Amino acid sequence: MRTGELPRSCAANERLHALIPGGGHTYAKGEDQFPEGLAPVITHGRGAHVWDVDGNDYIEYGSGLRAVSLGHAHPRVVEAVRRELERGSNFVRPSVLEIEAAERFLATVPTAEMVKFAKNGSDVTTAAVRLARAHTGHTRVAVCREQPFFSTDDWFIGTTPMDAGIPGQPTISFPYGDLAATEQVLRGGDVACLILEVETQTAPPPGYLTGLRELAHRYGALLIFDEMITGFRWSEAGAQGLYGVQPDLSTFGKALGNGFAVSALAGRREIMELGGLRDPRERVFLLSTTHGAETHSLAAAMAVMDTYAEEGIIARLHELGGRLADGVRAVAAGMGVADHVQVRGRASNLVFATLGPDLRPSPQYRTLFMRQLITGGVLGPSFVVSSALSEEDIDRTVDTVAQACAVYRKALDADDPAAWMGGRAVKPVFRKYA
Known part of the structure; x- marks a missing residue:
């Protein structure tokens, strides 16, 4: 059950930083890109869901920095890879x-x-x-x-x-x-x-x-x-x-x-x-x-191309993204934060913008928003969809965004996002000093 705390992930992050510069192999996945204490360390994923070392299940967006468009462990891709691994790589x-x-x-x-x-x-x-x-x-x-x-x-x-x-x-x-x-x-x-x-x-x-x-x-x-x-x-x-x-x-x-x-x-x-x-x-x-x-990676690529051609993946990505964008915009408007919580981009590649009272991008309000999403079971630095998402996943995400927008409205009214941030603000990847 989610409590807003991830003790095992926090401990795993300390181990990562002790062994790997930056605590990971991609700066965009860094702990500093997430609210303090809420950077889950993943054990596995299937479809559009991932699980962390604390046992939490999340609906995931931006999968693998947009790399996993068919969802994790896609059966057709996995089978193509397995077949080639047994033949040498x-x-x-x-x-x-x-x-x-x-x-x-x-x-x-x-x-x-x-x-x-x-x-x-x-x-x-x-x-x-x-x-x-x-x-x-x-x-x-x-x-x-x-x-x-x-x-x-x-x-x-x-x-x-x-x-x-x-x-x-x-x-x-x-x-x-x-x-x-x-x-x-x-x-x-x-x-x-x-x-x-x-x-x-x-x-x-x-x-x-x-x-x-x-x-x-x-x-x-x-x-x-x-x-x-x-x-x-x-x-x-x-x-x-x-x-x-x-x-x-x-x-x-x-x-x-x-x-x-x-x-x-x-x-x-x-x-x-x-x-x-x-x-x-x-x-x-x-x-x-x-x-x-390597043969297994090329086999994966061919399986991906076949799946796209045969299953209409591009159309599905746009359909799912359109449903998500419409839902997020509706709940943001309903909570009175449509000018501050915005969905941007092509339906297959959505990002969210979090703007402060001055309608400028705000790391503080991004931190507040992401904290509410993660504790609500939605993980992702964006709203980039995979074809593995279900309509139920999208609807649950929109419900979680609605709750986040309610908190966002309170923070705007109080002019104090810090009360809901839970610690330091998220940081840009490209900066001179850590």
Whole structure:
């Protein structure tokens, strides 16, 4: 029974911090991203639910940072992985699964002509940048300035407040949705690529993506779409499939493996062949990873692609997200906090905003809101759905949000969120000091 205390999770968090820098292997999953004393340590998950070491059952959102779109331990994915594990996972030469997975992926993402698999998003975005530099002869990378994350590698992390240990990088930025301002960036010269997420919380302006591609090519740069989040959420082929604009290179991961470690770099043959063995140009050391093509991860990816195609997963994600968004907006309005508790983004990729009395983002009110959700049995830093959620799960979530909004209203009326926070406020991932 939930009491608002997680003694075993708190003890497990202390062990994590003693052994692992940051207390985990992903900063976005850090204890500091959750209310004090309410950072559950998970034992297992099934479908849209997870359980912590204290024995609590939660409805989970944002599963695996958007990686588990079919739900935990999806039977079809697990069976595909089990079958390959019994046949060996890594060999001294490529396996036939590499052919099959590549064919399946390129059939799913028809804007690409070649693909190379890896294990994480940072590796493939950095490989895309390396290809762009080699192909164009330029050195500077232009990243979309409003978007939070592209890679753990120096070319991107050097642009964040967590830049200790990183030498100066030739990385610049451009604003989303503003072609004129982007052209000014490109006029500065030596830009190898523009890299961006096609869509975050709002749809691109009409003609923007086509215009961005034309601008990049006019100034001798490549256009790279980071489809880590949008891939297998906007459509099976990502946002490029939804909007019909072909990038030069694109990167996929997260939902591609439903929690198994697999990512993909895809793009035009002319560019991708720079990392191959049958091209006369100077070679690019593209991606060469011992575990990049483990058979069980590629089998997971193929099972995911088959499930999406056969079961209409994209439509279900949007249906579930739409039901959740409507419910949350209704109860927030009913409690008089619709201006302060907001649901944003595409239905398949919802986030929540928690605003203070000044209608600006508030870590204090986010802490209050998350505390109420977690003690009510809802876990997640977002409202990103998986297809494993049931309508009952959504309705229970909305009921929990209603209770959280009632507390939110009290805090606003008292102008004192601290009384309901239970400790320090949640913190941003990117900050100079811990």
